[in-house]
Amino acid sequence: MTGKTAPARRTPARRRAATRRPRFAIAVTVLFFALLYLPVGVVVLFSFNARKSLTVFDGASLRWYRAFFRDDLLLDSLGMSLQVSFVAMAGSLLLGVALALGLVRNRGRLGSLAGLVMLVPLITPEIVTGVAAMLLFKGTGIPLSTTTVMLAEITFSISYVTVILRSRIAALNPETEEAAMDLGATRRQALRLVTLPALLPSILASAVLIFALVFDDFVLAYFTTGVDPQPLSVRIYSAIRFGVQPTINAVGTLMLAGSIALIALALAIPRLFGRRGGLDLLSGE
Amino acid sequence: MPAHPAVRLDHVGKQYDRTGAFAVRDLELDITPGEFFSLLGPSGCGKTTLLRMIGGFVDPTEGSVLLDGEDVTGLPPNKRNVNTVFQSYALFDHLSLADNVAFGLKRKGVARAEIRERVGAMLDLVQLGHLADRKPATLSGGQRQRVALARALVNRPQVLLLDEPLAALDLALRRRMQVELKQIQREIGITFVFVTHDQDEALTMSDRVAVMNQGRIEQCGTPEDVYERPTSTFTASFMGTSNLVPGTYRAGAVHLDEGPALPVGPRAGLADGTRVNLSIRPEKIWLSDFEPDMAQTTGTVRETVYSGPTTTYLIDLAPGITVSVLEQNTVRSRREDRWSGGEQVDLAWKPEHCLVLD
Incomplete structure (x- = not known):
């Protein structure tokens, strides 16, 4: 067969084959998303169930939401979780941004060592961090309470902030800060008036990320919390041990909605600042 | 004739701790008030280090830097009455053009009405008055360059330091900016110290040129001097x-x-x-x-x-x-x-x- 005639004869069939939908790939994708989201979907659906059953859906109602808002124990836990998330966010931002600035600017041996040590919490199994934190508090005689949860969560979150901010700071033009000093700013003014505003999108993005991570953190919270109040994740876990109440479905659905809102916010931040393209939460770029 | 040179470098040197290499070595230089002075040389010859010493970003390891007769060695940049136009322009992206230009005056605590007036006049001088409310990201390279110039000049420094400010522009724009820069310098009469590796640029714009090589000044004189009467093989080969x-x-x-x-x-x-x-x-x-x-x-x-x-x-x-x-x-x-x-x-x-x- 010569090369000249072959393409002409094959073209119509080939073209159809090439544009045919890749069925297998679509099937795998659908299966993937089904396995990922079906359980979540069930929780959302049954949070609106009119009956107490967790297997039979029998008409929509807001009964379990009402039950949740009457449950003082759960509401206290929600309040505590919000409080812990907020404090952990603020604390880890303050320390994490400062650490990232220090790491980028100190390129000496000490700086690179600190940069490596900073990454350790990210790879340490959380249960180890949790047990270690608990032992530390017990050993030093600090009673477990809301404060200990906050301290543990701040420690745990610093690394995330630092990882995100470090790459962002390294990408800044060092001449910008010099320009500020050249124009009469002190070192501190240059940081406040030029560097921090340039980092604001990344700072806000990490704030949202930390808030979400801490809010639904279970392991660390479980090991470091006192008895009353307990963080929401720990409270839900204890509740489930005595049989699943549909109220938990309502709580889960509300948490899900909150998380989605936060993620949407995080994605919208770079656009609010007029940057093109999305923001990669992990690299901060 | 003023009593002091605008800039005097008195046997300055910069030796790096780690390698012991000199970026600048035992260098003497007087720059006259009001002149357009170029530091010309290949990359790594020490010209930028020298400029950064005058600006206060690099401390000389020996010798001293005098501005208008006053020893400023060791003073930080914000304590020196000089301003710099950076190679990358280093504009503040989160601020409008007007706020970029006003930055230095605000730090000095100049009255608000005066700031507005001086910023407006300066933006007009660089022909960007109509874009005062825009953010730097929306500007072209030539416009950004002019903002950087306005931001520095509005402070009325004794000396303006320019670190290869035209290097990022394309050829046609660079030619135009050369003429514009020279015009602005003549109009306001501030001493310009201009770092470049482009000998055409140095010849076109300068009153005097210092040709640098390996941390030293090979030859210093009028453009005609260094072009027509080079005193060393290096200068002869580097100048055209x-x-x-x-x-x-x-x-x-x-x-x-x-x-x-x-x-x-x-x-x-x-x-x-x-x-x-x-x-x-x-x-x-x-x-x-x-x-x-x-x-x-x-x-x-x-x-x-x-x-x-x-x-x-x-x-x-x-x-x-x-x-x-x-x-x-x-x-x-x-x-x-x-x-x-x-x-x-x-x-x-x-x-x-x-x-x-x-």
Whole structure:
């Protein structure tokens, strides 16, 4: 067969084959998303169930939401979780941004060592961090309470902030800060008036990320919390041990909605600042 | 005549701790108030380090920096009455143009009404008044460059430092900005210290040029001085194209190792038998219409490069010795008049146009 005639004869069939939908790939994708989201979907659906059953859906109602808002124990836990998330966010931002600035600017041996040590919490199994934190508090005689949860969560979150901010700071033009000093700013003014505003999108993005991570953190919270109040994740876990109440479905659905809102916010931040393209939460770029 | 130079560098040097290498070495320089002074040299010659010493971003390891007679060595940048236009412009992206320009005045605590007035006038001077509310990201390269200039000039510094401010612009824009910069400098009369590696730029704009090499000043003078009368082989080769022909000086001529002697006229203070480089600019060699006082030799045309208004001939004088000769195309205006290669030609030059460099 010569090369000249072959393409002409094959073209119509080939073209159809090439544009045919890749069925297998679509099937795998659908299966993937089904396995990922079906359980979540069930929780959302049954949070609106009119009956107490967790297997039979029998008409929509807001009964379990009402039950949740009457449950003082759960509401206290929600309040505590919000409080812990907020404090952990603020604390880890303050320390994490400062650490990232220090790491980028100190390129000496000490700086690179600190940069490596900073990454350790990210790879340490959380249960180890949790047990270690608990032992530390017990050993030093600090009673477990809301404060200990906050301290543990701040420690745990610093690394995330630092990882995100470090790459962002390294990408800044060092001449910008010099320009500020050249124009009469002190070192501190240059940081406040030029560097921090340039980092604001990344700072806000990490704030949202930390808030979400801490809010639904279970392991660390479980090991470091006192008895009353307990963080929401720990409270839900204890509740489930005595049989699943549909109220938990309502709580889960509300948490899900909150998380989605936060993620949407995080994605919208770079656009609010007029940057093109999305923001990669992990690299901060 | 003011009592003090605008900038005096008194035996300054910068040695790096780690390698012990000098970026700048035992350098002395006075810059006169109101002059456009260029620091010219290849990358790594220390010109930017020198500029950063004046700005306060690099502390000299020896010597001192004086601004208008006052020793400012060791003072941070915000305590010096100089401003810098950075190579990257370093604009504040989160601020509008007006706020960028107002930054320095706000730090000084200038009254708000005066800030508005001075910022407006300065933006008008750089022809960006109509864009005052825009953010830097929306500007073109040339506009960003002008904002950086306005942001520095609005503070009325004693000295304006410019670190290759035109390097990022394309050729046509660079030419236009060269003229604009020079005009602005003349209008406001501030001393400009301009760092560049582009010798055309330095020649076009400067009142004086310092040619730098390996942390030292090779030669300092007017553009004409350093171009026409280079005192070292480095300056001659760095300032534009120059033919550098190695040989031995003897009795008013440079004798090539293999080939003819090239008459250069008697040179006082140069002993016979000294190894030298004969330096002559391509446009100073003639190929026709010789005058009686000219020195002559012959060569073989190797190649002809036509480039619009001029033609460059590469001519072999001896094995391994090629000189380039630049001729206006008014001399041989038609293509068939020009040589194409292989022809024997006569070359001539005026002895005073050759330089004999050690």
